[in-house]
Amino acid sequence: MADRYANFANSGLGRTVVKRLGLPDPPRLRRHRAGDPLVNGPVLLGAAPGGRLSEPIRKLLGAAGAEVTDQNPDGVRVSALVLDATGITDSTGLRALYDFFHPYARSLEVSGRVLVLGTPPEATATPAEATAQRSLEGLTRSIGKEFGRGVTAQLVYVAPGGEQAVESTLRFLLSGRSAYVSGQVVRIGAGDVPAPADWDRPLDGKLALVTGAARGIGAAIARVLARDGADVIALDVPAAGDALADVANEARGRALQLDLTADDAPERLAGYLAAGPHTGVDIVVHNAGITRDKTIARMSEDRWDSVIGVNLTAPERVDDLLLERGLIGSGGRIVGVASIAGIAGNRGQTNYATSKAGVIGRVQAYAPVLLPRGITINAVAPGFIETAMTAKMPIGLREAGRRLNSMSQGGLPVDVAETIAWLASPGSATITGNVVRVCGQSLLGA
Template identity: 75%
Template sequence: MTDRYASFVRSGAGRALVKRLGLPDPPRLRRHTPGDPLASGPVLLGAATGGRLAEPTRKILTAAGVELRDPDAVESTERFAALVYDATGITDSTDLRRLYDFFHPRARSVLPSGRVVVLGTPPEECGSPREATAQRALEGLTRSIGKEFGRGVTAQLVYATKGPDAGTWTSLEATLRFLLSGRSAYVSGQVVRVGAGTAGPPADWDRPLDGQVVLVTGAARGIGAALARVLARDGARVVALDVPAAGDELAAVANEIGGTAVQLDLTAPDAPDRLAGHLADRHGRVDVVVHNAGITRDKTLGRMDADRWDSVIDVNLSSQERINDVLLERELIPAGGRIVSVSSIAGIAGNRGQTNYATSKAGVVGLVESLAPALRARQISVNAVAPGFIETRLTARIPLAIREAGRRMNSMSQGGLPVDVAETIGWLAWPASGAVSGNVVRVCGQSLLGA
C-alpha cells in the first residue's frame, strides 16, 4: 500500500509546503540490507561514574566493527550515528543531572535515522529505593527523546540484570546489534529487559539463525510472509503454516524461501497433535515457534454476535495455548528454544469496535508474562511483539481519515512495514537472544496510542 502523503512530502514542492505549514514530516527510515555496517557512522559512548556496562559495551561494539568516540575527545560539531549511555552508575535522583549533561549538548548531533540507547539496571534489582527510583526515571528520558529528536531517530532503554552470566552478555550484544542497526527502524520508546539465561553467539552474525528450525503460523501473506522471508534470510529452516484456503499463497512463500508448507486450521480439535507429529517426523524438534496467525471480526461490543467473539479469541489466543501445551509436553521445544507471539497495541491501549481483538491480544501479553518465569527452568524464552499501524491489506481497508491518523500519530509520522515486525521477531528468535525473555516490544514507531 502506497503512502501518497509521504511520497509527496519528499518532493521539492512537498518539502516547502511541510515547512511552511508545520505538517507531519515522515523521514526516510534506515532499514536493514544484508551486508550493511552495524552503525552508519561513529557512535558516542558515555557513562555515569560507577557504571558497570560501559566497558562490556565498548568491547561488544569494538568487536562488531563500530567506530567508537569518547565524550571527552570529540569536536562540538561532530555528528554521530548513535549515542549510547551507561546509566547504571546513577543511584540517586540528584544523579539524573548527568543525563542532561550528556544529552543536552548533543541533542542535534545525531544523524538522521540515528539511534539512542540508554543502559540501566532493572529497578527491582536495585540496592535501595533511591536507586530504583532513579533507574525507573530513565523510561521517561528515553521515551521523550524518541519524540523530540525526530528525523527517524529512535530511542530505547535496555535494563540488564545486575548478576550477569555468559548468556546475559551474549543477549546484550544481540540486543545492541538489533537496536543500533536498520532492523529496528520502526521500534522506538521501548524498554527491553536482558536477564540471565541460555544464549550462544552465532558463528556468523549475518546468519544468526543458521540450522534453526522455525515454525511460523499465518505465513501465507502480510506480516507472516515477511517473517518467513526474513527468518530464511537469517539462515532458518522455516516451516510455514496457514489455513488450507490460503494454500496457493502459502506454497508460493515456502517455495520462494526453500521452506516447507503445512496447511492446517489451528482451531481444529486435532490441530496441535497433527502439528506436533509433523514437526517430530520431519525435524525432530522446533527451535522457535512464532505465533503470528490472527484474525479480526470487528463490531462494537453491543452489536457483536457470539461467533465473532469466539472465533477471534480461539484463533488469536486459545490456539497458541493449545499448541504450546502439546509442544512443551512432548519436549519438542528444546532447551534454548524460543516462543514469540504477535500481540498488538490494541491489546495495550484498547480499540473501539475491537473488544474481541483487543481482549485476545491483551491475553497474548498475559501469556508471555505468565510463561516466561514458568519456562525459565527449561531454558526456553518467550516474548511478544505488539505491532501498531503496519501497511498491509488489512489496514488498506480502513477508512481514509482513520488510516491517515494511524499513519501520522507516531514519532515517525508514517506507518510501518511488515518487514519491521519481521525483523523484530527475528531478533527475539536468535539463539543469541535467549536471555531476553518476558518482553513485549511494540513495533509502532512510538505510537501515541497507549504511550
C-alpha cells in the same frame, strides 16, 4: 498500499510545504539491507560515574566494526548516542542524563539511534536507586518524541550478571533492523550467551514454525527467518494454499496447510514435527490472527468466539502440547504477535483487543515458568503496519494510524519480522517476558 503523503512530503516541493505549514514530517527510515554496516558513523559512548556496562559495550561495538568515541567537541554527526546509566543510584545522579544529552543531541544524524542502559529497578540495592533507574523510562520515551528525523530511542535494562548477554540486542537496536521500534523498554536477564558463528545467519541449523504465513506480516517473518539461516515451516489454513506455497518456496522451506482451530490440530502438528528430520522445533512464531470488528453491543457470539479462538486459544493449545511432549526444547523460542490494541484498546475491537491482551498475559505468565527449561517467550505488538488489511481501512482512520506516531508514517511487515528475528536469535537467550511494540512509538498506549 503506497503512502502518497509520505512520498510527497519527501519531495522537493513537499518538504517546503510541510515545513511552512507545520504538517507531519515523515522521514525516510534507515532499514537494513544486505551488507550494511552496523552503524553509518561514529558511536558516542558516555557513562554516569560507577557504570558497569560502558567497557563491555565499547568492546562489543569495536568488535562489530563500529568507531566508538567518548566526546565530540567538533559537532561531527554521529550515528548513535549510547549512555551507560547503571551508575546512577539516586535522583541527584540523574543530572548525568542532562550532561550527556544536552550538548550532543543536535549531533545525531538522520535515523540515528539513542540507547540508554540501566539496571532493572527490581534488581537495585536501595529504594533510591530503584527510583532513579525507573526515571530513565521518562527520559527515553521523551527523547523518542523530541528528536524526530527518524531517530529511535530505547531503554535497555541489563540485570547484574547480564553484561555479556547484550550483543544481540545492541546489534538490533543500533542497526536498520529496528527502524520502526522506538520508545521501548527491553529487559535482559543475567547469564552468558555464546555468540552465533555468523551474525548475518544467527539461525543456521534452527527450525522455525510461522503460523499465518501466507501473506502480509506472516510472509515477511518467514522470509526474514529464512534469510537469517532458519529452515522454515510456513503454516496457514488450506484456503490460503496457493499463496502459502509461494511463500514457502521463496523461503526455501515447507508449506503446511492446517486450521489450528480444529479439535485435532495440536495433535496433527505435533505428529508432523515429531516425524520430521529435525524432530521438534526451535522457534515458534504465533502470527495467525483474525479480526471480526463490531462494537460489543452489536457483536454476535460467533464474532467473539472466532477471534478468541484463532488469536489466543489456538496458540495456547499448540504450545501446551508441544511443551508437554518436549518438542520445544532447551534453547527454544516462542514469540507471539500481539497488538497495540491489546495495550491501549480500540473502539469496535473488544474481541480483538481482549485476545491480544491475552497474548501479552501469556508472555508474562509463562516467562518464569519456561526459563528454567531454557526456553524464552516474548511478544511483539505491532501498531499501524502497511498491509492489505490496513489498505482497506477508511481513509480517515488509515491516515490517523499512519501519522499518530513519532515517525509520522506506517510501518512495514519487515519491521515486525526483524524484531521477531532478534527475539528468536540464540544471542537473545536471556531476553524473556518482553513485549516490544513495533509502532514507531505510537501516541496511543504506554
